Amino acid sequence: DIVMTQSPDSLAVSLGERATLNCKSSQSVLYNSNSYVAWFQQKPGQPPKLLISGASTRESGVPDRFSGSGSGTDFTLTISSLQAEDVALYYCHQYYNSPWTFGQGTKVELK
Amino acid sequence: QLQLVESGGGVVQPGRSLRLSCAVSGYMFSSYGMHWVRQAPGKGPEWVAGIWFDGNKKDYADSVKGRFSISRDNFNNTVFLQMNTLRVEDSAVYYCATSSFSLLDYWGQGTLVTVSS
Numbered sequence: 270d271i272v273m274t275q276s277p278d279s280l281a282v283s284l285g286e287r288a289t290l291n292c293k294s295s296q297s298v299l300y301n302s303n304s305y306v307a308w309f310q311q312k313p314g315q316p317p318k319l320l321i322s323g324a325s326t327r328e329s330g331v332p333d334r335f336s337g338s339g340s341g342t343d344f345t346l347t348i349s350s351l352q353a354e355d356v357a358l359y360y361c362h363q364y365y366n367s368p369w370t371f372g373q374g375t376k377v378e379l380k
Numbered sequence: 381q382l383q384l385v386e387s388g389g390g391v392v393q394p395g396r397s398l399r400l401s402c403a404v405s406g407y408m409f410s411s412y413g414m415h416w417v418r419q420a421p422g423k424g425p426e427w428v429a430g431i432w433f434d435g436n437k438k439d440y441a442d443s444v445k446g447r448f449s450i451s452r453d454n455f456n457n458t459v460f461l462q463m464n465t466l467r468v469e470d471s472a473v474y475y476c477a478t479s480s481f482s483l484l485d486y487w488g489q490g491t492l493v494t495v496s497s
């Protein structure tokens with residue numbers, strides 16, 4: 270199984286500041302120049318919401334302050350200017366092969 | 381507008397069975413894969429099972445293999461999860477999710493399963 274390890278476990282950021290979330294996969298999730306990594310946002314009582322797929326493709330309707338980067342085994346989700354509504358749990362996820370796996374999550378809070 | 385509505389959750393004793401349903405609307409259901417993902421309280425999501433668009437291929441997490449069975453009804457746009465021999469550790473919110481090129485893109489609101497004596 271591919272293990273997804275996120276860091277840090279939690280992150281406190283001031284409004285308007287940058288938040289950087291990391292995710293490392295235990296093996297490469299790259300195939301045909303595509304990285305099969307997605308990022309989800311989850312708020313209390315809600316299902317996970319897809320933000321980024323293919324490591325860097327923002328889903329429709331997702332604010333452009335969210336960006337994804339990385340390739341191979343190391344990936345990053347960046348929130349360029351944190352807003353109050355961005356306080357949530359964030360999970361990385363690999364859909365390269367079965368079993369589909371998720372990271373343990375990074376909790377983003379306001380400082 | 382795409383909608384996924386899960387149902388069938390509840391409280392059940394260990395060793396008993398439960399069948400979850402997920403009704404999908406506003407989507408070309410028969411063209412895409414469907415998955416079940418669960419999330420225990422305070423934990424991250426855990427993929428449980430997936431079924432290909434035509435139902436001919438199914439896949440399961442090792443933790444549920446032999447106990448759970450996924451199926452779909454493309455006429456009624458519904459996916460099911462039959463859960464047998466339930467264990468306490470199966471307690472979680474169960475989400476159904478659509479799948480485009482293996483990506484779990486849209487999720488329902490979930491249904492809570494509690495396994496307790």
